[in-house]
Amino acid sequence: MGDSLRIGFVGTGTISATYFDHLAKLNGVEVVAAADLDAARVKKVAEERGIRALTPDELYADPDVDAVLNLTIPAAHASVSLAALGAGKHVYGEKPLAVTRQEARPILEAADATGLRVGCAPDTVLGTGTQTARVLLDRGDIGQPTAATAFFTSPGPEPWHPDPEFYYKPGGGPLLDMGPYYLSALVTLLGPVKTVTGRSTRAKLERTVGSGPKQGTSFTVDVETHITGVLEHESGVLTTVITSFDVWGARLPRIEIYGSDGTLSVPDPNTFAGDVEVYSPSSHEWSVAETAGGYAESGRGFGLADMARAIRTDGKHRASGALAFHVLDVMESLLDSAMQEKAVNVESTVERPDAVPLGATPDQG
Template identity: 65%
Template sequence: MGEQVTGIGIVGTGVISGTYLDHLAKLPGVDVVAVADLDVSRAQAIADKNPGIRALSPQELYAADDVDIVLNLTIPAAHAPVHQAALEAGKHVYGEKPLAVDRAAAEPLLKYAAANNLRVGCAPDTVLGTGTQTARAVIDRGDIGVPHAATASFVTPGHELWHPAPEFYYQPGGGPVLDMGPYYITSLVTLLGPVRRVTAWSGRSKEERKIHTGPRAGEIFPVQVPTHVTGVLEHESGALTTVFMSFDIWATRLPRIEVHGTEGSVSVPDPNGFDGTVEIATATNRDWTEVPVSGGYAGAGRGVGVADMARALRTGEPHRADGALAYHVLDVLESLLEAAAQDQPVDVASTVGRPAAVPLGASPESA
C-alpha cells in the first residue's frame, strides 16, 4: 500500500458487507485488507473471492498493523461492544447505523475516542451523495427563502415480507424509527440543522408477525417495539419537521422529504439512496422543476463516508459522517420514542453543527 491509502478491516460479513466491498473497491484512498465474522466460514468465503483480503478473528483484526479503520457491519446490538473493542486496540471506527442501540451505550464510545485521539464515523453516508447535497445547495443558496417547515415519511408493510430472519427489526434497537430513521434525521440535520425538541405518538398494528420467505417461512415471532410513529421535530433554527415512520403501511403517495421556505419548496429524493432527482417550486413558478446536480459525491455508494473519513485522517480535517452527528441523530430518535411513551414533548440534550457541504465535482480523495 502507498502512504496515501488507509487500511480497512471489516467486522461482520452479512448481506450489507457485499455492498460495502463492491463500492470500497472503487474508491480512492482506501483498501480493505481483512474481514472477520463470528461465523469464520463467511469471512473465509470473502477472503477466497478477494485476493489481498485475509480472513481473521475479530481480535486478530483489531490487532492487525495494516488496519487503520475498523468498519463495523454487525447487528445493532453488537455495534457498541465491537466499536469499544476496536477503539481499545487503538483503531479508528466507522459503523453501520445506529451508532449504538441507545445513548447510554453510545456516549462512552465518543468519550473514549476523544480521550485517545481516535475517530468515530457512522452511517448513513447517503447524505454525501448528489441527492441530499443538491437539495442542500438549493437551501444554502436561498432559492426557497428561509426554511421554516419540512415533512419526512418512510413507510413499509414490514421487513418480514422479504427478510429470512427479520426478528431484529422488531426488537429493541429496531423498529421503523431506529431502523430507517437515521437516514431521514441525518438528511434533515444536514439540510436544516440540529433538533432541540420533539414530540411524538406511537402504536403497533400487530403483536406478532410471520416470516414470509426463506427456510423459516411461516414462523411466528413477537413484536417488541412500536411499529408506527408520527411526530414533530423542532429544529434549533425554528423550522418544524413532521415525521411519519411505519412498518404498518401497504402503500403511500407521501413524498420522502420536502422542505418548505418563505419563497418556495424543495423535494428531496429518498435519503436511503445517494442520488435521485431534486425538484423545486417557488412563489414565481409553482410547477415542480428539476434542479441540476449542484453538489455531492457523484456516483457514490455505501462506503463513501469511510473514504471521506480516511481522507480527513490524512489531512487532519473533520470528516462528515462523524460520531457527533450520529449521536445527535440517535438522541433525536430515542427522544421521539420517549416522547411517544411519555405522551409529552422531550428536549433533545445534544446538539451538533451541520457537516461541511460536499461541493459539486468533489472526490473523497480531495474534498
C-alpha cells in the same frame, strides 16, 4: 498511517459486498484484512477479495490495520467499536452507532480520549441527491425554510423477509431501522434538533412471516410500529415525521421542505442520488434542479473514504460519530416523548456537516 488508510472489516455478511466493491474503486483507502465469528465465511470472502482472514482479536492487534469497518449486527456495534478504539484503531460502522445512547456515549468518549476518529453510516447524505438539495437551500432558492415533512411508510418487512422477527424486538421498529437515513438528511439540510414531541402505537400484537422456510409462522410484536412526531430544529424549522410498519400504500413525499418562496422535494434519503424538485410560486410548477453538489456515483464506503481524507489532512469528516449520536439521541427522545406524552428536549447537539462541493471526490474533500 501512510498514503492510504488500511481497513480491516469486522463482519462479512451480506452488506460487506457493496463496501468491498466501492472501497476498491476509491483513492486513499485500502482493504487489507477481514474478520468474522464465522471462520468459514471470512475465509471464503478473504480468498475472493485477495486479503487476509483473521479473527476479530487478531485484527484489532494487527499493526497493518489503521481502521476497523464495523459491519456487525447492531447489538454488537458498541462492543466491536470499543475494542477497536482500545487497540488504537479508527472506527467506521454501519448504522446505528449503538442500540442506545447509553451504549453510544463511551464510543465517542474513547475516541476523544485517544485522538481517534469515529464515523458512522448512513453516508447516503453525501451523494448528489441530498447535497444538491442543500445547495439550493443555502443559496435561498425557496427563501427562508419554515417547515418540513419526512415520511417513511411500509407494511413492514414480513411480506418479503424470510426472518423478520428481529425488526419487532427492542432496538427494532421503523424509527430505529429507517430513521437514521431520514434524520441524517434532515440534520444535514436543516441543522440539529433541540426538542421533539412524539406519539406512537402498534397496529398488531402479532405478525406472520410471508415468505421463505418460516412462511406462516407467527411471532409477537414487542415495539411500537407507527411513530409520528414534530421535531423543532435549533434553526426554528418544524419537521413533521412519520415512520411506520403499518401502512400498505401511501402517496406521501419522502422529504419536503417548505420555504417562504417555494418548496423543495428531496429524493429518497436511503439512496445516494435522485432528482431534486423545486416548486416555484411564480410559475406554479415543479421543475427538476440541476445537480449542484455531492459525490457523484457514490455508494456505501464513501463516508469512510471521506473520513480517511480528514485523518490525512487533520480536517473534518462528514459522516461523523457525533452526527450519528445526535441522530440516535433524537430517535430515542422521540420514543421517550411518546411514552411520557410530553415534549422532550434533545440533550445533544452537533455541527451541521460541511457541504460536499460539486465535482469533489472523497480523497480530496
